[in-house]
Amino acid sequence: MWVLLRGGYPLRILLLLRGEWMGRRGLPRSLVPGSPRRRYRKEALPALEVPVLPVTATEIRQYLRAHAIPFQDGHSCLRAPSPFVKALQLKDQTGATASFSLFIDKTTGRFLCMTSLAEGSWEDFQASVEGRGDGAREGVLLGEAPEAEDSEEVRRIWDRAIPLWELPEPEEAQLARVMFGLTKVTDDALRRFSVRYLRPARSLVFPWLSPGGLGLRGLKLLSAEGHGDEVHYKETTIPRPGVYHNLFGLPLISRRDVEVVLTGRELDSLALNQSTGVPTLALPRGTACLPPALLPYLEQFRRIVLWLGDDLRSWEAAKLFARKLNPKRCSLVRPGDQQPRALEALNRGLNLSRILRTALPAWHKSIVSFRQLREEVLGELSNVEQAAGIRWNRFPDLNRLLKGHRKGELTVFTGPTGSGKTTFISEYALDLCTQGVNTLWGSFEISNVRLARVMLTQFAIGRLEEQLDKYDEWADRFEDLPLYFMTFHGQQSIRTVIDTMQHAVYVYDICHVVIDNLQFMMGHEQLSTDRIAAQDYIVGAFRKFATDNSCHVTLVIHPRKEDDDKELQTASIFGSAKASQEADNVLILQDRKLVTGPGKRYLQVSKNRFDGDVGVFPLEFNKSSLTFSIPPKSKARLKKVKDDNGLVTKKPSSGKKGAVPQNSETCLGQAHRPYQPDPSKPSR
Ligand SMILES: Nc1ncnc2c1ncn2[C@@H]1O[C@H](COP(=O)(O)OP(=O)(O)OP(=O)(O)O)[C@@H](O)[C@H]1O
Incomplete structure (x- = not known):
């Protein structure tokens, strides 16, 4: 988690939280050889x-x-x-x-x-x-980072790992090959890419070698676990993911190579290189990001093909990465049934060279015909679930209404003063962030330290004050989330904020920006007409940013002053109708009127451009974990809403889940177990 400071200088927010900047093993960060x-x-x-x-x-x-x-x-x-x-x-x-x-x-x-x-x-x-x-x-440069624990660990693991074909038991070697899908990968390919196997961890080991292939900078361990018919893979990197900048395969690239294929995983690179002979490189963190620090290594290529994976997320990532690499030199392999990831294509006996030849140019002219779009439309139609975006783990009812969190959309969020907007939106964003959505926070009202504290409590689902001995464990895992904060506080110009967002999209591949709240960009205009015009301009700027950068923007806007005994509606959002017109989604945190007990809130989805489903569902606040979860025993029920003006009928539903009619207004409640992060999982 980084704080964006002047000129993009990053500082760990833990510095602020703990009073000093310490690495995960208690070493000062400067002594941890994160980057070699x-x-x-x-x-x-x-x-x-x-x-x-x-x-x-x-x-x-x-x-x-x-x-x-x-x-x-x-x-x-x-x-x-x-x-x-x-x-x-x-x-x-x-x-x-x-x-x-x-x-x-x-x-x-x-x-x-x-x-x-x-x-x-x-x-x-x-x-x-x-x-x-x-x-x-x-003429003095700072020297190499001093030798420390990480490099010793890297060396120790590397020395204990052996090539697969040197495993003493043939059954063990065969099992490893099956688990990692390597039955068609040759020993020669594994040797060329210097892949080894670590027996005690049952993991493949991919080295991060210096250019020239001499020094060892780090490594990635890939383990496979069988779950019924499925195999789950886990990756662990040393150094930690944020500074693991290995373009796997780089030592095999010659200075004269002018074309390369980028893959999302090491084994795909291997398979592709083995079967086509083309130069290949694997990105260090798959579809999660393309750190600009890698761009110099890719400058020599006149043509780059991105073949990142087999799902819509890989396709979207490929399009975003192509922008960074310069789309004019990029082509993209579209995921599809006959175009799976490269290792699978090899295992299925598909012709990988032919798949490469079908790669589509990333460069679009300003005007396109349907012919150029038809494949893209087909991709969306055949992956309806993925096209609906990333689903929340903690808010199943939000999934039922909004279907998911999609790139390029603008969500406007409002609610009465002090009703818990920041607290809710923090958990809503955290949920997505734990699923790999790179998130940037602009918290203008409360300090980053306070916000991080709320988020960490929500992440741990409990008060950390009472278990300080667990602080480091949670903080280490929290630190590995792709979460960044702007350091603005108080009034800011919209230009500066948009510039910072643009910078963060480029450097950290941000896909979700949360702005809390818009009033802090409105300047000091006194006249209400000026304020409304200023707000319209700002909403327009965020809308454009979301579309241009394929980045979701969630914008908190205060409501206009209304009678205390009235429900908020879309029209209660401060300003003209521009905010709700421009927004793809409008969410309202309702308190009081619909509510019987203290702490209870309702979340109303009052606009949903994706498929029109709108409705309202209850949230229950848990004061110790600062989370909103649905009461476990509440039964699903339907509330029909005539229009924006309030509830008119309530009736019990059949309790069927998932049958939300188009353009319906529903109120759902269901048994819900709050999301529990699995502490055994390696953080990535
Ligand atoms: N449902 C709730 N019941 C009781 N307290 C809550 C609830 N939700 C949040 N809080 C607490 O209320 C306080 C204010 O919450 P928060 O800052 O999230 O509100 P807000 O709507 O963002 O406020 P503002 O209008 O000032 O922006 C916090 O201390 C939070 O822990």
Whole structure:
């Protein structure tokens, strides 16, 4: 979990929570060899609350020209001679390309020197060019991260792991091959990719090797467990997932390769390379993200095919990653029955080269015909459940009404002052985040520390104050969630907020942004007409952001002042009708009127653009875990609502689940066990 600070500097929020920044094993983070790269950093990183506007590619080019630094324009980076390469190293290199070993990310300005492995922010680079009182002026780089526990662990595991064909028992080798689907993968392919097997953990081990294949930077363990007819796979990385930047297969790539296929898993890369001979690389965290730190390694390719997996989520991830890589050089393999993931295709005897040839260009012109869309429409029709989005674990009734959480939508959420909006939306977002939805929070009203505390309590489903001995265990697992916070507090300009969101989408592949709440971007306009116009503009900006970035935005808006004894309705949202018109979903947290006991609330879905189902269901607040769960004994019941103005009829339902009619207004309640994270699961 990162806090976005100035220029994208990340700081662990645990620093704020615990008063210092400690790694998972109690070592100060600086001693944990998360990233094996050398860090080039100024002495003290400014932790300003006011973010600086992100740099643009034009500004980077202008700066380089103004300082007479030659550069080449690449797909996602600019290449320049590296000021971090010593004269001696340069002498060893041949040709202009080799000396242009500094890659500057065109979107963020972050740099990586491929020769010295120095890296840093755009500000760091400028400081080094201008010789502003730090290491670079004296030509000194910070050294390699000191040896510590992680690297010893990596070495120990690696030394104990052996190639599959060296297993003493043939039955054990055969079982491992069956469990991992490797019956058609040759020993030669496993040898080339240096895959080993760790007997005590019954896991395959994929190494993270330095370019050149010499040093060992980390590794990934893949274990398989049989559950009835199904096999469940678990991945564990060292170092932790957030800094595991292994492009698996990189040492096998030659400088002359101009095409590559990116896969979501290591074994798919292996299968594909074995059967087609094309260069392949596996992304470190599959469809979860494409960290910009990997982009320099992909600059040399004129064509990149993304074949990430066999579901709609892989397809969506491929489209998003193609944007980062420059869509003009990307093609995508569409998941389908005859186009499963590569390992499965090999096992089923399909022709992998033919599948690769069917890859579709990622580049769309502004105007398309149905011919170009028909495959995409078919994909949605044949994967109706996946097209409906990610389902909540904790809110089954929300699934029944909204069907799921989809990319690119705008959800407007309102409720009376102090009714628990932040508390509810925190759990709603956390639920998705624990399922791998990369989430960015903009909490303008309550501090990130307080918000993180609420979330951590909801995550642990209990008061941590009373079990501080468990704090580290929960905090470690919470830390591995793809959860990020903006550091804004109080009034902010919409431009700054949107810029930060844009940056986070690029760097962390954010798919869900929560803004709590819109009133903090409205400035200080006194006249109500100005305020309404300002709100309309802001809602429009979030709508556009959601669509343009395929990112879901959940926007909390205060209601207008109304009589205390009236229910809120869509029209109660502050401002003009713009917010509800632009929104795909409108959610209202209702208190009091529909409620009998203290702490009880109802959640009303009053707009659902996806399939029209609207309705209301009860929520019960649990004060110790700060969670909203449905009372276990309440029976399903239906409440029909005539229109926005309130409930008119109540009648018991047959209790059938899932039979929600189109455009119906339903009120559901059902036995519900709150989501329990499985502490035995490795966090990913
Ligand atoms: N259903 C509930 N019953 C009782 N207390 C609740 C309930 N929901 C939340 N709370 C508590 O009420 C307080 C305010 O909750 P929260 O900040 O989520 O409300 P809010 O609607 O976001 O407030 P605001 O209108 O100021 O933005 C918190 O201390 C929270 O723990």
